[in-house]
Amino acid sequence: MSAEPAPAARDRHATPRQALLLAPGRLELREVPRPHPGPGEVVLKITCALSCGTDLKAFRRGHPMWPMPTPFGHEFTGIIAEVGADVSDFREGDAVMAAPTAPCGRCFFCARGQENLCPQAMARMVLGAYADYLLVGAHVVARNMFHKPASLAIEQAALLEPLSCVVHAHEMARPEPGENVLIVGAGAFGLLHALVLKARGVSDIAIVGRGANRLRWASELDGVRTLDARADGIDEAIAALNQGHGPDLVIESTGQVDGWADAFRRVRRGGRVLFFGGCPPDTTLGVDTRRMHYDNLALLSPFHFRPRDVRSAYELLASGRLEAGRLVNARRPLAELPEVFAMLGRGEALKCAVIP
Ligand SMILES: [Zn+2]
Numbered sequence: 001m002s003a004e005p006a007p008a009a010r011d012r013h014a015t016p017r018q019a020l021l022l023a024p025g026r027l028e029l030r031e032v033p034r035p036h037p038g039p040g041e042v043v044l045k046i047t048c049a050l051s052c053g054t055d056l057k058a059f060r061r062g063h064p065m066w067p068m069p070t071p072f073g074h075e076f077t078g079i080i081a082e083v084g085a086d087v088s089d090f091r092e093g094d095a096v097m098a099a100p101t102a103p104c105g106r107c108f109f110c111a112r113g114q115e116n117l118c119p120q121a122m123a124r125m126v127l128g129a130y131a132d133y134l135l136v137g138a139h140v141v142a143r144n145m146f147h148k149p150a151s152l153a154i155e156q157a158a159l160l161e162p163l164s165c166v167v168h169a170h171e172m173a174r175p176e177p178g179e180n181v182l183i184v185g186a187g188a189f190g191l192l193h194a195l196v197l198k199a200r201g202v203s204d205i206a207i208v209g210r211g212a213n214r215l216r217w218a219s220e221l222d223g224v225r226t227l228d229a230r231a232d233g234i235d236e237a238i239a240a241l242n243q244g245h246g247p248d249l250v251i252e253s254t255g256q257v258d259g260w261a262d263a264f265r266r267v268r269r270g271g272r273v274l275f276f277g278g279c280p281p282d283t284t285l286g287v288d289t290r291r292m293h294y295d296n297l298a299l300l301s302p303f304h305f306r307p308r309d310v311r312s313a314y315e316l317l318a319s320g321r322l323e324a325g326r327l328v329n330a331r332r333p334l335a336e337l338p339e340v341f342a343m344l345g346r347g348e349a350l351k352c353a354v355i356p
């Protein structure tokens with residue numbers, strides 16, 4: 001992995017390419033005119049875009065917020081190719097990293113410090129990172145874009161968005177060193193939770209998941225105990241954690257109702273459950289009210305992130321304390337994007353770096 005972007009393999013003057021998701025399962029790489037920035041905007045030459053579970057979901061069955069055809073890809077890092085008028089903090093040639101959304105700063109939710117719920121955050125998401133060039137809107141440039149430290153690998157810099165979600169979640173759950181934390185789900189987000197916990201001094205971490213590849217990748221994280229959800233005696237093994245009390249904090253990271261129910265069931269009396277993974281629409285969680293009340297449970301459900309979370313995610317990446325490079329375990333050229341999604345669909349990579 002290189003900290004600096006690889007020199008462009010293609011002719012500088014070749015027509016820029018842009019991946020479009022035309023319909024579920026139908027991706028096309030189109031030649032498009034290079035975008036130019038308006039006031040406050042910048043255009044990036046993408047150096048790395050990362051695949052994301054949300055992309056895979058959209059590829060398989062569509063996405064309510066991304067009507068098709070849609071430009072595709074939202075985790076990225078790049079070099080500024082052109083800056084618009086009124087951009088003062090960045091100039092052409094700067095290596096940068098950014099979250100794909102930013103709040104308005106003026107609405108009801110923004111005024112209450114809940115910028116993660118700002119309607120603009122979702123409505124004006126920057127999409128189209130699987131491409132040679134990406135136009136980044138003024139709202140993101142102003143609030144959620146940062147200079148990439150030269151020492152930070154491009155695969156890690158592009159993790160800013162998912163890491164911001166995890167940082168926001170941990171702000172709600174406030175895990176403490178010395179606590180026992182169980183993560184339900186061994187996908188990229190489950191492992192990212194474990195890495196952030198480790199970086200913040202939590203050492204008693206277990207991940208319960210399924211799938212041979214995922215369990216193997218989880219087991220490669222030093223000091224993290226990996227449990228197979230399908231193994232005999234799994235209930236007893238989890239109940240035995242934390243001196244037989246069960247986990248202090250359970251982080252649900254499957255995005256499935258079964259995972260939510262599992263997380264609720266596993267936490268100790270007086271513990272916290274962090275429902276992190278959004279479930280499919282129209283699903284319902286039945287909760288044992290007796291257990292919730294008499295066991296004094298705290299049920300938390302973070303969504304998205306605020307600018308302060310993006311900043312702490314950025315600082316965490318810049319500090320070099322996060323072993324986040326381990327999450328990106330495949331790398332493919334942009335031209336092979338359809339094959340990337342086939343590979344992700346088969347569970348053969350956690351996250352794939354897509355390099356123009
Ligand atoms: Zn993502």
Ligand SMILES: [Zn+2]
Binds near residue numbers: 106119
């Ligand atoms: Zn707002």
